[in-house]
Amino acid sequence: MELRLISESNEGNGSSISVSDSLFNRDYNEALVHQVITTYLSNARKANSAQKGRSDIAKSNHKPWRQKGTGRARAGRASSPIWRGGGKTFPNTTEENYTKKLNKKMYRAGMSVILSQLVRDDRLVAINEFQIDTPRTKEMSSKLTGMDLKDVLIVTHDLNDNLYLSSRNIPFVSIIDVKNVDPVSLLRFEKTIVTTEGIKKLEGLLA
Secondary structure, three states, X not given: OEEEEEOOOOOOOOOEEEOOHHHHOOOOOXXXXXXXXXXXXXXXXXXXXXXOEOOOOOOOOOXXXXXXXXXXXXXXXXXXXXXXXXXXXXXXXXXXXXXXXXXXXXXXXXXXXXXXXXXHOOOEEEEOOOOOOOOOHHHHHHHHHHOOOOOEEEEEOOOOHHHXXXXXXXXXXXXXXXXXXXXXXXHHOOEEEEEHHHHHHHHHHHO
């Protein structure tokens, strides 16, 4: 299939390049995309909240009152989960494991589905190269403005310091290399631009 090719000067934007059908022309599969996204987010999640169980509560271990004869319900200790200020029954710990397993074949297929849908929605285009001579945010901003790009993900075959330093302070703009492409970033941005060399690397990794 053919993928639309743009230029930095907005000239010759009617041209195109030939890309792999298996990577950029796959039928949409909502269930597969959902599984890929949820797995990616779960694997990126860290257990950073901890709650106190009944053994962690600083309360007396003595019985609040005797077992029989008071007319009240039996109580063992004030740190019981059913009491106010007591411990949690099943407390969250920092040892929680949220990772999920996804086969490589399913991940590659899911990424192909996402890329194909971006192409159909005209949200993914190719560019021969995207370079910045000096690490200046102003230069990057003016370049994106000239290309009429605001909310954009730029995928390059080789990420250099000039590109990274020039874009890190611009909101809604992210530049990553092919090895770090993830499904969430592809769906997050309104537009995705991939260099022609990056297209070849994507085809080698996912096709």
